[in-house]
Amino acid sequence: MTAAIVAEAHPLDAIIRADRMPHIWCPGCGIGIAMRCYAQAILESGISTERHIVVSGIGCSGRVAGYMALDSYHTTHGRAIPFATGMKLANPDLMVTVFSGDGDLAAIGGNHLIHAARRNVDIKVICVNNFNYGMTGGQFGPTTPIGARATTAPYGNPEQPFNLPSLLAAAGANYVSRWTTLHARQAKQDILTAFGKPGFAFIEILSPCPVGFGKSNGIDDGLEEMELYRARCVIADGVSHEDLGIDLRSDRPIYIGNFINRNLPPYQPIPPEALA
Amino acid sequence: MKAFGRTPVNLNAARFPRGQVYLLPQRCKGCRICIQFCPQDVLQESHSANAKGYHYPEIAPGKENACIHCGFCALICPEFAIYTLEVET
Amino acid sequence: MKGQRVLTGTHFMSGDHACAEGALAAGCGFFAGYPITPSTEIAELLARRMPEVAGVFVQMEDELGSMAAVLGASLAGARSMTATSGPGLSLMLENIGLGAMLEVPCVVVDVQRGSPSTGLPTMAGQSDVMQARWGSHGDYGIVAYAPSSPQEMFDLTILAFNAADRYRVPVLLLADEVVGHMVERVVIPPPDDLPRWERKRPAHPPNGPFSSFLAEDDDLVPPLAHAGEGYCVHFTGLTHDERGYPDMSAETHHRLVTRLVEKVRRSAEQVTRTEAYHLDDAEIAVISYGCTARSARRAVREARERGIRAGLLRLISLWPFPAAQVRELAHHARSFIVAEMNLGQMIREVERHTQCPARGVFHAGGAMIPPEAIFEAIQEAAS
Numbered sequence: 001m002t003a004a005i006v007a008e009a010h011p012l013d014a015i016i017r018a019d020r021m022p023h024i025w026c027p028g029c030g031i032g033i034a035m036r037c038y039a040q041a042i043l044e045s046g047i048s049t050e051r052h053i054v055v056s057g058i059g060c061s062g063r064v065a066g067y068m069a070l071d072s073y074h075t076t077h078g079r080a081i082p083f084a085t086g087m088k089l090a091n092p093d094l095m096v097t098v099f100s101g102d103g104d105l106a107a108i109g110g111n112h113l114i115h116a117a118r119r120n121v122d123i124k125v126i127c128v129n130n131f132n133y134g135m136t137g138g139q140f141g142p143t144t145p146i147g148a149r150a151t152t153a154p155y156g157n158p159e160q161p162f163n164l165p166s167l168l169a170a171a172g173a174n175y176v177s178r179w180t181t182l183h184a185r186q187a188k189q190d191i192l193t194a195f196g197k198p199g200f201a202f203i204e205i206l207s208p209c210p211v212g213f214g215k216s217n218g219i220d221d222g223l224e225e226m227e228l229y230r231a232r233c234v235i236a237d238g239v240s241h242e243d244l245g246i247d248l249r250s251d252r253p254i255y256i257g258n259f260i261n262r263n264l265p266p267y268q269p270i271p272p273e274a275l276a
Numbered sequence: 277m278k279a280f281g282r283t284p285v286n287l288n289a290a291r292f293p294r295g296q297v298y299l300l301p302q303r304c305k306g307c308r309i310c311i312q313f314c315p316q317d318v319l320q321e322s323h324s325a326n327a328k329g330y331h332y333p334e335i336a337p338g339k340e341n342a343c344i345h346c347g348f349c350a351l352i353c354p355e356f357a358i359y360t361l362e363v364e365t
Numbered sequence: 366m367k368g369q370r371v372l373t374g375t376h377f378m379s380g381d382h383a384c385a386e387g388a389l390a391a392g393c394g395f396f397a398g399y400p401i402t403p404s405t406e407i408a409e410l411l412a413r414r415m416p417e418v419a420g421v422f423v424q425m426e427d428e429l430g431s432m433a434a435v436l437g438a439s440l441a442g443a444r445s446m447t448a449t450s451g452p453g454l455s456l457m458l459e460n461i462g463l464g465a466m467l468e469v470p471c472v473v474v475d476v477q478r479g480s481p482s483t484g485l486p487t488m489a490g491q492s493d494v495m496q497a498r499w500g501s502h503g504d505y506g507i508v509a510y511a512p513s514s515p516q517e518m519f520d521l522t523i524l525a526f527n528a529a530d531r532y533r534v535p536v537l538l539l540a541d542e543v544v545g546h547m548v549e550r551v552v553i554p555p556p557d558d559l560p561r562w563e564r565k566r567p568a569h570p571p572n573g574p575f576s577s578f579l580a581e582d583d584d585l586v587p588p589l590a591h592a593g594e595g596y597c598v599h600f601t602g603l604t605h606d607e608r609g610y611p612d613m614s615a616e617t618h619h620r621l622v623t624r625l626v627e628k629v630r631r632s633a634e635q636v637t638r639t640e641a642y643h644l645d646d647a648e649i650a651v652i653s654y655g656c657t658a659r660s661a662r663r664a665v666r667e668a669r670e671r672g673i674r675a676g677l678l679r680l681i682s683l684w685p686f687p688a689a690q691v692r693e694l695a696h697h698a699r700s701f702i703v704a705e706m707n708l709g710q711m712i713r714e715v716e717r718h719t720q721c722p723a724r725g726v727f728h729a730g731g732a733m734i735p736p737e738a739i740f741e742a743i744q745e746a747a748s
Contacts, residue, residue, distance in 0.1 A: 001343065001363065003335055007298040010356045017574070017599075020610065022355060027305035027330065032354025040351075050595040055437070066599060066611060069574065071592045073440065074601035074611075075433065076463050082397075082430035086437030086445070087592055089421045090395050094441065094593045112433075115426040182313075184351040222307050222354075269423055270416045 015039045015049060017069050025060060028214075028222020030181030030207030034128050035064045037184050037205070038099060041191035042070075045095070053096045055084040057109060060135045060209075061101035061128040078108030081116045084123045089269060092122075095195060102129040103141040106162055110142070117173035117200050119267040124194045124201045127164070130209035131248065138212035145247040149216040163245040164204055165259045174199040176260040178244070180206040182229040183256060190258065199266040206246070206254070217249065229254065295345030295360035299332060303357035306330035310349040310358055316342040319349070333358070368417025371556040380515040380545040381406035384448070384474055384538065385414065387522030390559055393472075394420045394443035397434035399427055399453060402486040403542040404476040407448040428453040432460035432473070439471045440600065442591035444526050448474035451493050452483065454500070461535050462501030465625060467600045468578070468587065470529035470564060472522065474538040476545040477655075479730035489542035490730030491655050492707035497537045498684050504622050506629025508636050509537040509684040511654040515549040521638075521681070527562035528636045533586050534629055539683060541706070543656035543733060564589050571595035578621070579607040585628035629685055638681035639690050643669055647676025649746045650698035652691070652715055652723075653705065654680040657734050661704045664739035673747045686714045695719040700746040704739045706730050 009018065016039060025031050042052050049070060056065035058077035065072040075083045080098045088096045098105075105113050105127050116123065132150055133139040140150035140157045143164065147156040168176050175197055179187035187205055194201035208214060208225035219225045228248065236244065236255035244255050297318065304326055311319045311333050322334035343360060350359040371390045378386070385407045388396070396415060398408045408424065415422035421438070425431040431447045439445040449457065454475045464471055479485025480492045497509045508528050510521040521538060529536040565588045567575060575596035580587040587607075590596035599609040604621055606612040643665055644650065653661035658679045668675035678694060680687060691714075694701075701723035703712040709725050716723050726742045728734050 001296045001335065002340055004297040004299045004333070007300055007359075010300055010303075011350075011359055012356055016356060017610075018356075022303045022305070022328075022357075025354065028307040028309070029354060032356070033352060036351065036354070036356065051593055053592050066601060069597055071594075071597060072599045073437070073592075074599070074603065075436070076459055076602060079429060079433035079460060082425060082433035083437035085423070085425075085430075086395065086397060086434030086439075087441045088437075089423060089434070090438035090441035090443040090445070091591075091593055111426055112430050115430070181354075182352070184348075188351075223309055223312055226309060226313070269421050274416075 012036065012039050015042060015069050017067050020067055023067055024063060026211045028208055028210040029060070030130070030222060031061055031064065031128055033181040033184055034126065034187070034205045034207060035067065037188040038097070038126060038191055039068065040188045041195065044192055045195045047095050047195065051093060051095050053087060053094050055080045055087065055096060055098050057100040057104035058135070059101040059104045059133065061099065062104060064099045078104055078112065080104065081109060081112040081123070081125065085116060085121050088121065088123055097124040097126060099126045101134070102127060102131065102143040103133045106142045106164060114167070114171040117168050117171040117202065120172070120174050120199045120264050122198050122200070122266040124191070125203070126191065127202065127204045128207050129164070129204050130207045130213055132209060132213040134209045134212035138216060145249060148249065161245070163242070165244045166241040168202055169241045169260055173202055173260055174262050174264045175201040177258040178204040178206065178256045180229040180233060180256060181208065182226045183233065199264060219248070293345040294341065294363040294365050295343035296363045297335060297343055298359050298361065300357045301326045301332040303355045304330050304332035305355055306332065307354065310353050313352055314349055315346060316344060318343045368414060370418050371559065372553050373555045374553055376551045376553065377548060378515055378551045379406065379548045380512065380518040380540060381476065382410050383515040383518040383551045384522050384540065385410040386553065387519040388446050388472070388526070389414055389418060390553065391523040391526040392444050393446050393526065395435065395438035395445040396421070396447065397423045397425050397431040397438070398447045398449065399425055399431050401450045401453045403478055403545050404448040404450050404474060407474060428456035429460065432457040435471050436460060436464050436467070436469045439469050440592055444530070446472040446474065448476065450476050450478050451480040451490070454493055454496065458500040462503060462505065463602050464535040465501065465505035465507065466602050468533040468625070469535065470533055471535050472525045472529055472538060473535060474522070474540060477539060477541045485731045487542065488731040489656055489706060489733070491541055491657065491705050492710065492730055494539060494683055494707065495710045497539055504626055506534065506626045507537060507684050508532065508534055508629060508632065508682070509539050510638070510681060511539045511683050512544050513655055513658045513679065514544060515547060515551050517681070518544060519551050519553065523559060524638070527560060528632070530564045531562040531586070532628065532632045532636070533564070533589055539655070541655050566590070567596060571597070573597065574599070574608065576607045577609045578605060580624060580628070584631055585624050633685045636682060637685065637687050637690070639687050640679040640681060642677040642679065644676035644678060644694065647674055647697070648699050649673065649675040649702065649743055650694050651675060651677045651702045651704060651739060651743065652680065652711070653677065653703070654683060654711065657704050657706050660734050660736045661739050663736035664743060667736065667740050668743045673743060675743045680711070683711065686718070688718045691715060691718045695721070700724065702726060702739065702742045702746060704734055706734060
């Protein structure tokens with residue numbers, strides 16, 4: 001080639017609402033990467049796009065629903081999981097994925113998150129974790145590291161964050177992984193695996209949020225946070241769930257990979273024995 | 277007995293793919309992630325800007341044949357603004 | 366497990382059970398709820414009967430999850446319902462608002478109890494009626510019915526599903542603990558005799574993204590495509606255009622919200638239900654609903670026996686408020702009495718539409734208003 005060719009369309013335009021591009025996310029934000037992994041996995045899943053449903057909550061990550069060319073539902077804050085549960089139970093043929101953020105899923109939505117994990121409802125949850133509430137301008141949330149700065153924590157976050165894999169392990173989750181927006185290949189592959197595995201799946205994808213989190217915490221842009229992932233991420237091998245907490249600012253490794261992979265029976269409204 | 281070593285690559289027979297970069301400059305937001313993570317350093321920031329004022333990437337001088345169609349830029353771009361297609365050689 | 370949806374025959378049944386049987390007879394395929402007195406019996410009966418008819422019963426972790434699940438199931442094509450009481454309704458309000466904004470057909474049963482707050486869990490109240498109309502933030506329209514008997518618990522649940530489907534709107538069934546727990550004769554007709562209003566569906570097969578909020582008919586109801594049918598729909602609680610895409614403009618917002626309100630206003634003729642008792646020549650009009658209407662009826666009968674020209678307009682539908690019927694009454698009735706088990710909620714609507722002050726017979730909740738109290742008010746009005 002002599003130069004890059006200007007194209008009118010992108011190969012994935014068939015599965016995204018290309019008429020709404022460019023999307024609203026900031027330069028360097030990783031949500032677009034997570035969305036791309038999800039879109040690619042859908043195309044490779046062998047399940048028709050008609051059957052794929054995406055349900056999201058409120059927040060920057062929740063906007064993904066509006067950009068996917070699927071039956072998509074952008075619901076209320078924290079309630080994507082029960083909405084998705086209702087949809088899946090009413091039509092079990094659907095492949096229902098919840099795509100939302102750390103605040104929506106683990107703060108206001110926390111109760112629904114742990115109960116869905118406990119029941120092993122057959123929905124896939126992709127949680128983009130950018131360590132803050134981005135949409136509202138960068139407040140701290142349940143995954144913000146202690147001491148980090150946020151607009152509602154001008155003296156530093158006084159709270160310990162969740163260790164989401166540990167929380168979900170305690171709730172009895174069937175399949176839990178963590179990747180980052182840098183580990184896009186693995187994230188896409190893992191989403192594909194989740195599509196093929198009945199039951200509750202939770203895939204956390206760490207993402208830069210340069211405007212909401214990075215700017216106040218010494219990470220200048222999305223690229224720098226991606227470099228941070230490259231430097232510090234380590235595939236977890238035999239690491240106890242308790243050690244899977246993250247602090248972007250400390251020197252500890254950031255563990256990624258698949259942490260929980262069980263084969264619990266997916267939730268049925270009536271126990272199988274009673275159906276006989 | 278199982279052998280766990282890698283099969284050696286025959287450099288004479290091996291074919292490296294070649295790629296052509298495609299851009300949708302209007303979608304680019306100048307995050308430079310594709311530039312940074314291209315394993316062949318094919319891209320650099322151009323001086324041109326799109327309608328929103330972002331500098332999209334261009335092929336760096338001397339790198340016209342360096343793209344190996346690994347697909348990483350396409351995978352890592354948050355904006356659905358870049359991809360490669362394999363070029364027949 | 367095989368079972369019948371429609372238990373045709375004559376039964377001696379509690380109101381809560383009649384409501385559940387009404388839901389089954391109406392084809393309800395999904396129930397998500399959380400136990401709360403005095404509605405728990407609805408969930409309990411459906412927990413047993415839903416699997417018999419290949420429907421889904423799920424007990425969610427709270428009322429917020431229940432309402433969200435009901436919306437999801439409805440948009441996947443099922444007739445969906447939940448049942449609760451005042452405290453649960455308060456929790457469900459945000460998602461009822463989402464249901465109004467996304468125009469999701471669904472039924473929410475509120476078996477009212479003494480309120481506010483935890484109040485009187487095992488005793489009746491009628492103080493959620495304004496909350497049912499205005500509880501969620503913003504302007505929107507809602508349909509609500511107030512049964513006065515177990516028979517009406519059955520009949521009005523069916524009507525609620527029909528109105529919800531036809532007008533793409535959440536419908537509330539504002540029962541009360543008396544009607545929910547009392548046991549009375551309930552006649553369940555054969556399946557063919559049950560009315561069924563269907564959802565308006567897309568006119569054409571899927572052909573690219575579908576506009577889920579394009580209302581081209583006079584009823585202002587857009588056709589509804591369900592999840593998984595290939596119509597590539599987008600639903601968002603954000604202000605949206607006809608395609609469903611977020612559109613953050615004041616003009617679109619005004620147009621959308623006005624349509625949501627007007628849609629329900631236009632449905633009034635089809636969804637409104639009232640019952641007239643001795644109203645033709647009534648000078649004193651008593652207006653009541655739910656369990657209190659039973660006492661009001663007795664009071665009116667006693668008044669008539671003493672030669673007082675009293676009559677009862679029983680509101681069977683509360684929202685949209687039967688304004689036409691009430692205004693019509695105002696032409697010949699010279700005074701109005703509103704009897705309700707709250708400190709004066711529907712009386713505001715009556716006064717607003719009759720443009721004359723009404724006498725209230727109120728009780729904050731916990732005990733039936735006795736016929737004597739209403740009779741006294743009638744006597745005072747007559748003197």
